[in-house]
Amino acid sequence: MPSIGSLVRRPEVGSLIGMIAVLVFFSIFGGANFMSAGGAASWLNVASELGIIALPVGLLMIAGHLDLSVGSMIPASSMTIAIISGHYDLPIIVGILAALGLGLAVGFINGVLVIRTKVPSFVVTLATLFALAGLTLGLSVILSGSTSVALKSGPTAKLLFGDYLGGKFQVTLFWWIAVILIVGFILNFSRFGNWILAMGGDAVSARNAGIPTDRVTIALFMSSGLCASFVGMSQAILYNSAQVAAGQSFIFNSIIAVVIGGVLLTGGYGSVVGIVLGTLTFAIVNQGIFYTGFDANWASLIIGVLLLAAVLMNNTFRTMALTYAPRTKSRAR
Numbered sequence: 001m002p003s004i005g006s007l008v009r010r011p012e013v014g015s016l017i018g019m020i021a022v023l024v025f026f027s028i029f030g031g032a033n034f035m036s037a038g039g040a041a042s043w044l045n046v047a048s049e050l051g052i053i054a055l056p057v058g059l060l061m062i063a064g065h066l067d068l069s070v071g072s073m074i075p076a077s078s079m080t081i082a083i084i085s086g087h088y089d090l091p092i093i094v095g096i097l098a099a100l101g102l103g104l105a106v107g108f109i110n111g112v113l114v115i116r117t118k119v120p121s122f123v124v125t126l127a128t129l130f131a132l133a134g135l136t137l138g139l140s141v142i143l144s145g146s147t148s149v150a151l152k153s154g155p156t157a158k159l160l161f162g163d164y165l166g167g168k169f170q171v172t173l174f175w176w177i178a179v180i181l182i183v184g185f186i187l188n189f190s191r192f193g194n195w196i197l198a199m200g201g202d203a204v205s206a207r208n209a210g211i212p213t214d215r216v217t218i219a220l221f222m223s224s225g226l227c228a229s230f231v232g233m234s235q236a237i238l239y240n241s242a243q244v245a246a247g248q249s250f251i252f253n254s255i256i257a258v259v260i261g262g263v264l265l266t267g268g269y270g271s272v273v274g275i276v277l278g279t280l281t282f283a284i285v286n287q288g289i290f291y292t293g294f295d296a297n298w299a300s301l302i303i304g305v306l307l308l309a310a311v312l313m314n315n316t317f318r319t320m321a322l323t324y325a326p327r328t329k330s331r332a333r
Contacts, residue, residue, distance in 0.1 A: 014313040015261050015277035018306070022281055026288030034291040041168035042290075047283035048176040049231050050257055051276065053250055055183045056224040058258040058275040062187075063220055064200045064267030065121040069110060070228035070254060072132035074247025077102055077232035079140050079149060082242035086151035087144045096157070096233060103229025104222050106132060111218030129251070137244050147244045153237045162237030172234055179227065184272040192216070200267030256303065257282045259311060281306070 026034050033039050053070055060067050077099035085095030106128065113124045140147055153162065163171045187193035195216050198206040207213045228250070236242040261278025263270030285306055289299040 012262060012271055012274045012277060014316070015274045015281065018260060018309070018313065019277045019281040019284070022284050022288065022306070026284060026291065029293070030288055030291030034288060037166070038168055039287075039291060041170075043280075043283040043287040044173060045170045046287055047279050048170055048172040049235070050250065050253055050283060051176045051279040052172065052179050052227050052231050053224075054254045054257045054261075054275055054279050055179050055272065056220065056227045057254045058261065058263050058270060058272075059183065059187065059196055060121075060220045060224055061255075061258055061263045061265065062200045062267055062270045063196045063216065064203060065114065065217065065220065066125060066255070066265075067107075067110065067221060067224045068122065068125040068251050069106060069128040069132060070224060071248045071251035072129045072136065073103055073106055073225055073228035074232035074235070074250055075242070075244050076106075076132050076136045077229035078236040078242035078246060079136055079244055081233050081236050082149035082151040083140065083144050085153070086149050086242075092153050092157045095151075096161075099229050099233040099236075100226060103225035103227075103232075105225075106229075107222035107225025108218060110225070111221035114221070115214050115217055133244075140244050148241060150241045151236050152240065157237055161234040162239075170238065172231075175230070175234070180272065180276055187272055192219075196220070197268060200264075200269070202268075253282065253286075260306065 030039070057067055057070065080102050081092075081095035081099040084090050084098050085092045110121070110125055110128055113119070113128075114121045117124065137147065140149070159171070161171065161175075165171060165173075187196065195206065195211045195213075198209070198211055199213055199216060203213055231250075232242075232247060235246065257279040258270070258275055259265065259278070260281050261270070261274035261276070263275065263278075282303070285302055286299065289296050289302065
């Protein structure tokens with residue numbers, strides 16, 4: 001039976017305290033509308049899209065890498081499905097497969113470049129971010145003659161990827177739950193999850209221990225690209241159009257959510273529960289400000305302060321966890 005002391009020292013505790021704090025704060029100052037079905041839907045919808053991207057980004061950060069290219073992957077996949085199935089009127093399944101395939105391809109390229117060049121993933125994915133943005137803009141104008149393309153997806157694709165339940169909750173909530181379960185199983189109950197944690201702790205030692213670090217790195221980047229392209233594809237279906245300028249906010253929002261969730265930028269430490277809590281915390285702050293009487297321009301300041309407080313709190317709980325030694329009952333003499 002775990003003690004209260006051991007539970008308090010878990011890495012998710014700081015994230016849980018932060019989420020409860022902001023939820024109570026905005027419940028008080030946001031009024032009844034914040035906790036209504038419509039209010040809850042506003043931040044849960046944001047959390048679902050952000051969470052689908054934050055989870056694989058979190059795994060990458062646990063392994064000691066970053067992926068900034070997700071900001072360009074979202075509009076690239078949106079424009080891909082819109083041009084293929086909207087502008088050229090091919091079957092929607094073709095557009096979906098092309099968009100997801102693009103995410104896998106970009107992730108594969110990122111992984112190979114990081115491995116072969118030995119350049120930090122921050123630099124590699126930053127270059128990919130700008131290169132992909134330029135390609136998306138240039139090819140969109142060449143192929144469709146516009147930077148915005150309409151898309152009519154059909155009822156089945158709409159129901160699966162871009163619809164509202166009860167007129168409020170996006171269907172991506174269910175996809176987010178599915179990703180949570182998959183990533184949670186991988187990190188906590190599979191050998192692959194142990195490899196990820198070992199790589200983040202010490203990549204050289206992990207490689208010397210026989211862990212296929214190159215394959216793991218490529219797989220992680222491909223999962224990040226796949227999830228980002230999924231969000232871009234679902235946004236195009238949801239809004240019946242795609243634009244080349246969408247998705248840039250996900251670059252740092254996903255990292256912020258992961259860091260609030262207790263994942264270290266240096267790698268080797270983090271949990272799926274923490275990432276989910278960090279995502280919810282960010283979404284609550286991001287949307288909750290609009291339900292208060294405060295100037296919405298202060299939202300960035302609140303998020304910045306929250307991020308700093310989360311890092312300090314998570315470092316405190318991490319230190320407690322690493323230095324904690326359970327008491328042992330003394331033997332009776």
